[in-house]
Amino acid sequence: LDCYEIAKSLHEATRNEEIEPIAWGTEREKVFYTLKAALLSAPALGPPDYSKPFRLYCDEAKGVAKGVLVQALGPHERPVAYFSSTLDPVTKGTPFCIRAIAAAAEMVEKTRTIVLGHPLTVCVPHKVEILLLLMDNRSKTF
Template sequence: MKKRLTSAPILQAPNWEYPFELMCDASNSMLRAILGQRVGKQPHAIAYVSRTMDPAQINYTTTKKELLAIILMLDKFRSYFLGSKIIIFSDHATLKFLLKKSNAKLRLFDVEIRDKKGAENAIADHLSRLEREVDPLSIQDEFPNE
C-alpha cells in the first residue's frame, strides 16, 4: 500500500462530468475520508482527509461518529459538491434514514447514499485498489486558458 500511495498517479484532478464518491470512516478517535471519482470501473482519488476527534467527540456513539465524518467532509468539499452528483458510501444503514430528514444538511446537495458493509467500505481497501492497470496518466497541472 505504501508504494501505491507514493507513486503516480497519487491524486487526480476532478472531472466535473462524473459524480463524486465520498467514502468516510470513523474509528474510536479518528475521522477519515477519500474523495474520488469512478471513470468506468476505475476509481480515482482526488483527496485524502483525516482528522482526530476532540475529547467530546470521542464519546459519541458509532452512528454519531459516522454522521460527523460525513457532515465534516460535506463542509470541507462543499465547493466541489455544489451542482454535482455525490455518492456517499456508509456502513451504517441508520444514516440513510437520518440524512433523508427534511431538516438535514444534506438537502443542499444532490446525494445518493449507498450501503456498504464492513470491509467493503474500508478506506484501506479502497486505497489498495487505486493502482491503474494501464500506463499512468500524466498529471495535468495547467489551468484552462493558459
C-alpha cells in the same frame, strides 16, 4: 492506508508552544520514511472532472474521521482527494453510530471546495443505517 496514525508522533512533535527545533532521532526518521512510502504507494490522485458525479467514502475509527473522494474512471474509481481530521472531544465520547455521522458530516464539509455543489454520493458504514432505522419517524428522536 492510515497516514494519520503513521504521522501522529510527528504531529505531536510540532505542537510545542515554544519555538524550538524538533528533536529528530532515529524513531522520527523511521516514521518520516514510513509515511513517505505510504503516500507514494497510494493510488495517484486525479483532477476533478465536473462532468461526472463524485462519491465520498468515509468512516471513523479511534476518534479520527477519514474519507476519500473519488470519481469514475472507466470501470474503476480514481481518488480525487484524501481527507482526515480528529473529532472534537465531545463527539469522541458519543456512541459509534453518532461518531460515524459526525465523521461523514466533517468529510462532506472538507470536500466542498472541490465538489463545488456538483452531485455527491456519500458512502458510510452500516452503523449509520442502523441509527437511521432506529429513529422514530414522527419526532426524529431515538
